[in-house]
Amino acid sequence: MMSIANTEQKPACTTGGLGNYLWSDPPKENKWADCVHCGLCLEACPTYEQLGQEQHSPRGRVHLIKSVAEGNLFVNEAFADPVFQCLDCRACTTACPASVDVGGLIEEARGQVRQAMALKGWKAMTSKFFLETLFPHHDRLHAAGSLLKFYQKSGMQKLVRKTGLINIMPEHLVEMESIMPEIKTPVRKKYKQEQVIKAKGVTKRQVSILSGCIMDVMFSDINEATINVLTRNGNDVTIPKNQTCCGALHVHAGDREMGRKLAKQNIEAFKDSEKVIVNAAGCGCMLKEYPELFHDDPEWQEKAKEFSAKVEDISKFLYDTGYAPPKAELNTRITYHDACHLAHGQGIREEPRDLLLHIPGVEMVHMPNADRCCGSAGIYNLTNPEMAGAILESKMANVPEDVEMISMGNPGCMLQMAVGVQKYGRNQRIVHTVQLLDWAYQKEEEQGSGQDGEK
């Protein structure tokens, strides 16, 4: 048995060190010491639900992470599998009575795995392309966005689909291609000339927004909606220039070094901001967790804490600061999906529902297990398509039949749910919560009754 472990190569330099964790920034003992092995988290975990295997459950993962520290296990392929099959959905954090930070432990463990061994094959390609080549670089993202736009507008898309070229793409990429949102102009480009996008009416607060990397390219209309909704409610909005990708996907993938680099850049970029408003749950959660990245660097940890305190999700910000409920009616039946990083990661459940319910004419149908992961989980749907697909299938089974739209607060989920709608022959439109709100405001303006009235 031990032979598997002994074949592991030792790292070139060992700075950290805790049992068989040989690199710096290992999983923190105080995090697993909270776990009493009660198992109450098992059923919350989507991968345990699918496989029924305990190494793929939160308790099992914590146990393995602890075993490495105790010297009973090595950081190798077999350890990497359960650690990387985790969706980072944080449902276990909600379920756990002892508030064990399973997600944090997993990310730290992934950091060790990535330093111990390199990725291979398709996964490596996807990861490298998205995480290193694309996301941290706005210019490249915009260029890719323009290409996509060209692809859609020029008729190439039609051509690819018609010629069957699409059939040679891997299945999950085909699914993705078919639901690609229509690419519009990123807000960073659009508002390039404006220092401040002024509030409509009296200015009450100043806020900055995280425009996001992929968000601004694939979903610029959501950023647009966010800006509209903020300015409509008395907020001057800035889009700090030097901001970059939040780093969540890098940290999920175990590249904590890159995570730190991006975090530092963002902390600097938002230095003068009072509030950092985020419309992507995954990014918001990451920004709030920046201090976790700097356990070995007190100076930056302090800065990260200050920064994190300023971060807020758009739905909670509107709810907390008081917003004007729109007066125009949007007659529609919708349901709401809790993005993992909003519900489990940030504890935000009621606020977005409240915003939606205050739009006249919106009827909300309950989705059973609304806070169950959809399988998107960053680029998990690209790196672990089989598991992601199985999870999506059970998610879609919970979507009520008779709704026109599914609302949520995370772009990753929106893409995945769009795949689901397409794949299972459903017809719902996928929308972001602020989009619905924005549409209602727009309609109100069209009807010419756009007067302020605080909630």
Added chain:
Amino acid sequence: MGKNKVKTSDIHILNLAKLIFGPQAILYKKEDLLAYDCDGFTIERHLPRAVVFPTNTEEVSKIVKYCAENHLPFLARGAGTGLSGGAIPLNNEIIISLVRMKRLLEVDLENRFAVVEPGFVNLKLTNSISDKGYYYAPDPSSQYACTIGGNVAENAGGAHCLKYGVTTNHILGLEVVLPNGDIIEIGRNGIPDSPGYDLLGLLTGSEGTLGIVTKITVRILKNPEAKQTVLAYFDNIEDGSQAVSDIISSGIVPAALEMMDKTAIEGVEAAAFPVGHPKDIEAVLLIEVDGIAAGIDDQIELILAVCRRRNVREVKVARDEAERGRWWANRKTGFGAMGAISPDYLVQDGVIPRSKLPEVLARIHKISEESGLRIANIFHAGDGNLHPLVLFDSRIPGETEKAIQAGSACLKVCADVGGSITGEHGVGIEKKEEMRFVFNEEEIKAQTDIRNVFNPDCLLNAGKLFPTPGRCAEVKRELASKS
């Protein structure tokens, strides 16, 4: 996810892999097995030889037959939330995990029964039938995760078992794979009582030593018309205990009557589901009454009066379902909540006559002082089922042993006052020596004789439930000498 690619020189694993179907239906690498080296009882750890994941009774039967023919020790595992080590592979067993057999097979509302596979999770049953106005009564605090198969094996109880009875009172039929691989069925079509010995009763609570349960018919109940829940805070634990006795002797049968002491309150308030219990009180009672709407208010009045007579500091009735839910979540996650104030805990499970409550609590307090370990008490006070939680840190040398001793001393107290050493968590590995507190050699032999009728070679879950030496110990030694 992947399919079965089995690479090993262990011929038995290769053979077993051929008997079962499904993705990753067998685990055998050390890394994968580590997650199975213990259950909710973490003090003993042993690696299994393999874990298999059958999806139907026939597969279970084939696996068992193979194990029996080849003299391989094996045992069943559900969610692994057991607190006495019942699912720990002491003898390098093949673990037969039943979690992939998790279908709800049938619900018959008219005749009030449901049929489930053993891996079906307890709470899911109530969740599946609640919209039709029904529920499954046994509600162990682990019901979010534990399986009904595991509940049958442990004869699990729960907060609401005071009025409605424990698992055994709700089992109408079982399909069981015997240790030789034969499949038998006991009780059919929701009709439990057949002439002859009460085999259902014998198998329920047998801790996975007589057979592997593969299908279960359970009784389901209609939701009570009304329900009220009360929280009562006491400055003095004796007043709290006395209030428990008074409520029961007033003739009311509460659906649940739970108690937590100061240390337990500190834990639940520091954990994920706090409800704002005052920090300086000595005891909190959580009392629920249910039944037809007409009588409920009178019962609540009576309970409030009893509490006041016993110097309650504050007492309140849940305003709505949401508040009631929060109170219960706070209580039901109580064990896990100890993680917030201690790295490890050992939970004990004694039963005592209710009248001895103040005395027993005082003696447990003394054990805590002498051992230097904190002991929190969470318990089903209504039926005298005590759960002292010994808090310790396994990283400190010697502390685990101290915790085990303190736990055992608590059980001794329970036995001394005329009680028992387990109410609902089972004996498992943990309390097998303590069996001697309540049974003499002859009584123990009578029971092992019964086991040997079902499990003559002692391959199924050996080394549990009864103190060694017994026949199983010999098997263990024999196996040890072989490997």
